[in-house]
Amino acid sequence: MIVQSGSNRLGIILFLTPVILLFAVYFVYPLGFVFVTSTLDWNGVSTPEFIGLRNFIDNFQNHTFQKSIRNNFIWLFALGFGQITLAAGVAMILARRPRGWRFLRTAYFLPNVISQVAIAMMWKALYNAEYGALNQFLEIIGLSGWTHNWLGEIGTALPAVLIQQVFYIGYFMIIILASTMSIPESFYEAAQIDGANVFQQERYITLPMLVPILVTSTTLAMAYGLRHFEATFLLTDGGPANSTSVMGIQLYKMLKSIDYGHANATGATLVILGIIVIVVIRSTFGRAVNAGEAEQ
Amino acid sequence: MKRLLVVLTLVIFLAVPVAQVFASGAGEASTGEVVLTFPTFWVGQDSKSGPIASLVEKFNNENAGEIRVLIEPNPDTDGYRDKLNAQLASGRAPDIFVFNPDPTSFQYYDSDILMDFTDELAGAWGDDFVRSYIDESTIGGRTKTVPYEIGITPIWYNMNLLNQVGYSEPPATWDDFMAMADALKAAGVVPTSQMTGGSNAWTSMLWYSHIIGSLGGPNVWDKPLTDPVYVEAAEYLLQLYTDGNTTRDAVGGDAGVSGGHFLAGDTAAFINGPWYIGRIRGDAPAIHAATRLAAAPQVGDYSGHQIGFLLSNLAAANTSDPRKRAAVITFMKFMTDPENVTSVSKAAGSLFAIKYELGGDIDPLQQEFVRAASDSTFAIGHFQSQYPVAVVQEFGQALGAMALGEATPEEFVEMLIAANR
Numbered sequence: 001m002i003v004q005s006g007s008n009r010l011g012i013i014l015f016l017t018p019v020i021l022l023f024a025v026y027f028v029y030p031l032g033f034v035f036v037t038s039t040l041d042w043n044g045v046s047t048p049e050f051i052g053l054r055n056f057i058d059n060f061q062n063h064t065f066q067k068s069i070r071n072n073f074i075w076l077f078a079l080g081f082g083q084i085t086l087a088a089g090v091a092m093i094l095a096r097r098p099r100g101w102r103f104l105r106t107a108y109f110l111p112n113v114i115s116q117v118a119i120a121m122m123w124k125a126l127y128n129a130e131y132g133a134l135n136q137f138l139e140i141i142g143l144s145g146w147t148h149n150w151l152g153e154i155g156t157a158l159p160a161v162l163i164q165q166v167f168y169i170g171y172f173m174i175i176i177l178a179s180t181m182s183i184p185e186s187f188y189e190a191a192q193i194d195g196a197n198v199f200q201q202e203r204y205i206t207l208p209m210l211v212p213i214l215v216t217s218t219t220l221a222m223a224y225g226l227r228h229f230e231a232t233f234l235l236t237d238g239g240p241a242n243s244t245s246v247m248g249i250q251l252y253k254m255l256k257s258i259d260y261g262h263a264n265a266t267g268a269t270l271v272i273l274g275i276i277v278i279v280v281i282r283s284t285f286g287r288a289v290n291a292g293e294a295e296q
Numbered sequence: 297m298k299r300l301l302v303v304l305t306l307v308i309f310l311a312v313p314v315a316q317v318f319a320s321g322a323g324e325a326s327t328g329e330v331v332l333t334f335p336t337f338w339v340g341q342d343s344k345s346g347p348i349a350s351l352v353e354k355f356n357n358e359n360a361g362e363i364r365v366l367i368e369p370n371p372d373t374d375g376y377r378d379k380l381n382a383q384l385a386s387g388r389a390p391d392i393f394v395f396n397p398d399p400t401s402f403q404y405y406d407s408d409i410l411m412d413f414t415d416e417l418a419g420a421w422g423d424d425f426v427r428s429y430i431d432e433s434t435i436g437g438r439t440k441t442v443p444y445e446i447g448i449t450p451i452w453y454n455m456n457l458l459n460q461v462g463y464s465e466p467p468a469t470w471d472d473f474m475a476m477a478d479a480l481k482a483a484g485v486v487p488t489s490q491m492t493g494g495s496n497a498w499t500s501m502l503w504y505s506h507i508i509g510s511l512g513g514p515n516v517w518d519k520p521l522t523d524p525v526y527v528e529a530a531e532y533l534l535q536l537y538t539d540g541n542t543t544r545d546a547v548g549g550d551a552g553v554s555g556g557h558f559l560a561g562d563t564a565a566f567i568n569g570p571w572y573i574g575r576i577r578g579d580a581p582a583i584h585a586a587t588r589l590a591a592a593p594q595v596g597d598y599s600g601h602q603i604g605f606l607l608s609n610l611a612a613a614n615t616s617d618p619r620k621r622a623a624v625i626t627f628m629k630f631m632t633d634p635e636n637v638t639s640v641s642k643a644a645g646s647l648f649a650i651k652y653e654l655g656g657d658i659d660p661l662q663q664e665f666v667r668a669a670s671d672s673t674f675a676i677g678h679f680q681s682q683y684p685v686a687v688v689q690e691f692g693q694a695l696g697a698m699a700l701g702e703a704t705p706e707e708f709v710e711m712l713i714a715a716n717r
Contacts (some may be wrong), residue, residue, distance in 0.1 A: 044385025045407035064693075129544040130557075152492075152548030154700055237493055240547050240696030241703070256495070257400055257685040258381055 031271065038265040043258045055265035059250075065266075068238075068245045069273075071158065075246065076225035076277065078162050080218045087172035088214060092202055094173075095180035105177065109170035120234035123164045127151050127235075151236050154243045161244055165231050172217045179213040180206060215285040219278060226274050330623040332365045332391040335380075340371035343574030344445075347640040355630050363623040365392070374495060384409055389613035392624060395441045397606040400685040402435055410440040411612040416625055417442070424634055429649035432606055441609035442628050443649035447569035448604045448675065449502045450589040450668040456582075457485050457564040466590035470532065473593040477541050480564050488536050489566040490546040491554040492699065496680050497692030499554040500533065500546075502567040504691075505603050505678040506592035507532045513598045514674040517682045521713045530698065530705035532595055537699035547699050559583055569607065570665045573645030577659065589664040591672065602668060604675030606649060683716060690715035 038055055042048040059065045090108060094101045111119060126133050129149035138146050150160040183206060191201045229248030232238060238245035238253075247270055254263035334352070338344040352365050368390070370376040377396055383389060389409050395401060404410055416422075417430055417439050429443035453466045461479035477487035490500045507529040508516050519525055536542055543549070543557050558566035559580040576584045591600045610631060612624045630636060634652040641648055645662050647669070654666060669675075680688045694711035697703035703711065 043403055044381070045404055045409060128553075130562075149544050149547060152545060152696070152700075154702060157548070236548060237495075237692075239492060239693050240700060242693045242697075253686070253689050255381070256378065256689065258385065258403060259686065260385065 034264045034267045034271070037260055038268040040261050042260050044260055051261070055261045056269065059262060059265055059269065064242045064245055065247070065250055067242055068247045068250050071244060071246045072226055072228065072273075074158070075162070075228045076222045078166055079225040079228075080222035082162075082166045083169055084172055084214065084218050084221050086166065087169040087217070088176050088210065090169060091173050091176035091180050092206055094177055095206075096198075105174070108173050111168045112170040116230045117234060119164075119168075120231055124151065124235055127160055152240050154240060157236055157240060158244045161232055161235050164235070165228075172221065175217055176210060176213055179210055183209050211285075215281070218285070219281050222277055222281060223274060226277060227270060329361055330363045330620055332363065332620075332623060332627060333368055334365050334392040335368035335370050335376070335390045336394050337370050337373045337376040338394070339367065339369035342371070343571055343644040344640060344646060347643040351631065351636055351640065354636075355627060358630075359626070363626060365627055389611075391620075392610065392612045392627060394444075395609040395611035397433060397441065397443075397609045398681055398685065398688075399683060405435045405438065405440050408614055411614045411621065411624060412438055412440050413442055413625070413628070414439045421629055421632075424632060424650050426649055426651060429606055433609055441611040442632060443606055444610045444632065445571075445606075445608040446604065446647050446649045447571070447607040448602045448647070448665060448669050448672070449567050449569045449678070450602060450665070451506070451592055452558065452566040452568065453588050453590060454558065454561065454564050454566075454583060454586050455588045456586040457561070460485070466588065467593050468599070470593045470595045474535070476564075481540050486543050486557070486563045487541045487565060489554040489557045489563040490536055490542040491549040491551065492547050492692045492696040493550040493553070494692065496688045497695055498551055499567050500536075500695055501679050501688070501691055502603055503536060503592075504529055504533050505676070506567075506601075507595050508679070509601045509603065509674075509676045510592060510594055510598050511596035514601075514676060516676060521709060521716060526709045526712070527705045529595075530708045533695070534698055534705060537695075547696050570645050570647050570662060571607075573659055573661045573665075576661070577645075584661060587661060587664075589661070589668045591668070598673070600671065600673035602672035602675045603678045604669065604672070605677040605681045683712075687712055687715045 037048070039050055039052055040048040041051045041054070090104075094105055125131075127150035129135060129147070129152060132150070134150065135147040138144060148156045150156045187205050187209075188201055191205055196204065227248060228246050229252070232244050232246055233249055233252065236244045238249040247266055251263050251266040251270070254260075254266060336348070338348045349367065352367055356364050370379065376394070380390070380393060384404055384407075387409060395410075414434070414437070417425070422430060425443060429446065430439060433439050433441050433443045451466065455464075457480065458464070458466070458476065461476065461483050463476055463479070467473040467476045480487045488503075490503070491497055492500060508525060511529055512519060512523075512525045516525060537546065543553070543563065545553050555566065555568065555572070555575070557563045559576060561580070561583055573584075576587065591602060594600075610628055612628070615621055615624075632648075632650050634650055637648045637650045638652045638654065640646065641652065641654060641662075642658055645659055645665075647665065654662070658666075679691065690711055694703065694708045697711065698705060698708040
């Protein structure tokens with residue numbers, strides 16, 4: 001047991017105070033503001049009127065809001081499972097240091113240092129129905145029947161936005177790659193001596209060792225999915241016919257309508273859903289993490 | 297004790313936002329030179345950026361030592377409005393700013409945050425304005441913003457393309473228009489530029505407004521959204537989205553797509569206001585030379601009308617400081633001085649809510665605008681000017697649904713009605 005002297009305690013308080021203050025000012029206070037105003041009928045200038053959960057009820061009765069929640073969960077699973085699976089797969093391949101792996105590592109990470117706006121504009125041009133490269137390519141290879149207004153058709157808009165985001169695996173790939181490369185070579189050498197092939201080595205050595213980082217990455221990716229906004233806003237603005245809308249888009253539109261009560265009820269819903277998702281992920285994968293840590 | 301501290305901390309952090317929400321602003325006083333900040337999107341690529349900067353410089357020179365206006369550039373219009381809304385909601389309006397005169401923004405009239413110009417505009421200064429624009433900017437007897445830029449949005453025709461299919465004049469009726477569209481399509485030309493994207497589906501929203509005006513006449517906006525005229529107009533608008541009457545990327549397309557196709561000579565008809573003159577003159581001089589403006593084709597009982605509206609008003613933060621108030625009013629009078637307005641109008645192509653003479657030495661397309669405005673049988677505002685932002689935002693989504701066959705014209709209007717609740 002560590003016994004802290006009075007001077008130590010003062011030091012701890014002094015060091016922690018700035019962080020706690022910043023946390024309070026930039027997190028606790030705005031969060032309190034969001035929750036308080038989510039119960040008000042308030043447009044920013046009118047006299048606020050307390051209306052309880054009315055804003056939440058209105059939101060959940062709205063078809064577009066319901067669609068937005070559904071889309072948020074599609075994003076959550078697409079990023080949490082699709083993106084992480086891809087990132088882990090690429091990381092495991094690159095960890096075996098194939099020819100040009102350093103170049104590939106940089107190439108995969110490059111989009112993460114480019115502005116999301118620039119990337120979205122590029123994809124918007126790529127997907128354009130009239131002059132987009134995707135349709136032109138399909139026409140060149142004789143598949144003109146497959147061309148679409150990718151961002152303007154209900155059946156293709158959401159997949160089109162999802163795909164352009166899911167393939168940007170660089171961030172998670174780097175995290176998982178770092179973890180993969182820290183696995184001692186001797187484990188693989190021993191497995192090779194025992195006659196394990198590459199797939200067996202990945203299945204029985206790499207994957208179990210990666211479980212904690214995979215769970216953390218999945219949690220982060222799902223959180224990104226839940227709060228997703230930028231790509232959809234820039235590519236479709238939630239359209240067509242609200243088919244790609246997410247809660248972030250709804251919140252933004254409510255703010256533009258200076259409807260702060262409903263907007264902050266949406267924000268509060270996002271916070272609550274985020275907490276629920278994180279708790280569910282941690283409790284679902286908790287045992288796997290513990291098992292993975294035990295194996296290490 | 298620890299538990300008490302935690303509870304107290306939570307109470308404080310929850311009490312502060314509550315107090316802020318219910319709090320009101322406080323007065324201020326100034327001495328020496330009065331400095332006024334003027335955040336605006338009339339900067340960068342905007343056609344008014346140069347003329348407005350010159351005007352402000354001229355004002356600062358004329359009022360050196362007394363008043364100084366500082367332009368805060370904010371080139372992104374949507375971003376500017378978002379930022380402004382946040383500032384107004386937090387009770388901290390900029391000294392001078394560009395106010396978007398729509399039903400949502402007019403809600404700020406209910407607060408004390410905006411400076412009231414009612415008394416000043418009731419005097420000689422008000423005589424400089426076209427009276428109807430002051431009336432449009434007056435709510436509950438108070439004029440809390442100064443009418444400034446206006447717009448009319450006739451149909452723009454690329455006469456080179458029309459001539460190719462045997463039309464020397466823009467079509468006068470809807471049937472003529474659709475016949476022209478068929479001829480254009482046969483020649484491989486897309487008849488119209490449309491868009492469902494952006495914050496307001498601008499081009500298509502204007503087409504809808506024109507059609508509604510032709511069906512319902514000068515007082516059409518008095519009719520509620522449940523009136524059949526909205527469904528009937530939607531049926532006509534839908535025709536522009538079917539049978540190849542617009543580009544394939546119109547659903548989901550934004551102003552760049554809609555305008556871009558016209559500038560590229562891909563489409564024969566387009567709609568926008570005079571502020572676009574600078575853009576077309578610079579980016580597509582051949583199209584600029586071939587463009588002719590006309591009233592929308594007649595759909596119903598009314599014809600020859602235009603969509604005319606207040607585009608931007610000038611506003612200022614309310615203040616209890618008499619010197620600052622006087623400085624703001626001095627600047628507002630300077631900005632709306634007919635001579636100064638004329639110089640901006642000539643340079644940028646924009647039109648204003650002030651009485652002024654442009655003379656003959658102006659851009660031919662601007663002359664077309666002046667002619668279109670003077671020839672109009674009546675003017676109505678556009679759909680966006682009549683409904684809250686929530687409805688305007690839903691317009692593009694509902695139009696997309698209708699264009700894709702996911703909603704009937706009746707359901708299109710129902711979506712607007714739902715957003716209006």
